[in-house]
Amino acid sequence: MSPTIVQHALLLSLALFAIGVVGVFLRRNVITVFMCVELMLNAVNLAFIALSRAWGNLDGQVLVFFVLTVAAAEAAVGLAITISIHRHKDTLDVDAFNIMKW
Amino acid sequence: MSLALFHAILFYMFAAVAVGAALAMVTQRNPTYSAFALIVTLVSLAAVFGLLGSPFIAALQIVVYAGAIMVLFLFVLMLLNVKAELRAEGEGRVFTLVALALGAVLAGEVGSVLVAVRTPMAGAFDASARAVAHVLFEPRYLYVFEATSILILASLVGAIALAKRDPNP
Numbered sequence: 001m002s003p004t005i006v007q008h009a010l011l012l013s014l015a016l017f018a019i020g021v022v023g024v025f026l027r028r029n030v031i032t033v034f035m036c037v038e039l040m041l042n043a044v045n046l047a048f049i050a051l052s053r054a055w056g057n058l059d060g061q062v063l064v065f066f067v068l069t070v071a072a073a074e075a076a077v078g079l080a081i082t083i084s085i086h087r088h089k090d091t092l093d094v095d096a097f098n099i100m101k102w
Numbered sequence: 103m104s105l106a107l108f109h110a111i112l113f114y115m116f117a118a119v120a121v122g123a124a125l126a127m128v129t130q131r132n133p134t135y136s137a138f139a140l141i142v143t144l145v146s147l148a149a150v151f152g153l154l155g156s157p158f159i160a161a162l163q164i165v166v167y168a169g170a171i172m173v174l175f176l177f178v179l180m181l182l183n184v185k186a187e188l189r190a191e192g193e194g195r196v197f198t199l200v201a202l203a204l205g206a207v208l209a210g211e212v213g214s215v216l217v218a219v220r221t222p223m224a225g226a227f228d229a230s231a232r233a234v235a236h237v238l239f240e241p242r243y244l245y246v247f248e249a250t251s252i253l254i255l256a257s258l259v260g261a262i263a264l265a266k267r268d269p270n271p
Contacts, residue, residue: 002106003223005113009154010216012117016124016143018209023128025201029187031179032133035140038171039124042147045159053154056224058237064159065238068166069250073257075171079178080264086182087267092133093187 009050016043030085030092034078041071113153120146132186137175144168158231 016039023036045064052060082092089096120143127139144167152160238247 003221005110005154006221006223007216007219008113008117009150010219010221011213012120012150014209014212014216015121016147017212018205019121019124019128021208022201022205025204026128026198027136027187029133029184031175031184032127032136032187035127035133035136035175038167039127039140039143042144042167045163046147046150049151049154049156049159051221052156052229053227054221054223056227058229058234061156061159061229061234062238062243065162065234066246066250068162069254072166072171073253075174076261077257077264079174080261082178083182083265092182092184 003054006050006054010047013043013046013050016040016046028093028095030082030094030097031079033094034075034082038071038075041067109153113150116146116149116153119143120150133184134176134179137172137179140175141168141172144172155227156229158229158234161231 020036020040020043023039024033027033027036045067048060048064048067052058052064085097086092123139123142123146127136127143130136130139144163148160148163148168151163237243
């Protein structure tokens, strides 16, 4: 294992994060937008793991554990909100959810 | 073939699969196909985690992400019977170009830093479940750990309350 593999893991993390950001901009289905956010969280997890390996420090692994927990909670609540909105609006298009828009 | 070379080949293979599946997820209009592409990305990332010497997190990634969270996503997609996204009225190419440009700016900015940075490489590294648990249950993380259990309980109650049908609408 050479240091370059850690650097390439960080670049992979950046690529996945950028793809997630573009997906949040491009897609209009609220569930797909959610999945792009999950992809971004995973990209950050990869950066934590790679740097944990580089420095030989286990704190990064513990942080990934907490990110996983928060992602699970976020997915559960977010999907419940999605079901609730779908019941009222009968669509999943993010452009239709503008009732709180200024 | 040496083991290090084998590891490197596997790493780049899984990295390519992860990026390809992520691109497929973003370009796909049908959310169900996007969900399947995301599962492929998550499993490849689990393999990358394992190759970076973190078997515990790799297992968690498959059990929690590819297992629990993605099943929840697919469950909701099938419950709501989601159709593929339709092209919106007057959806311009300009918006797509702006989104791609913003993504490219982000990738360029952070990438230029990452290319310049030199990371160290620790020699011995043990990230087994036992080693991670010793750090996780240290006093400095113990309260955070307990807070996550309260978070999970709150989200459990919140999800049931939000998704429940209103008895008197």
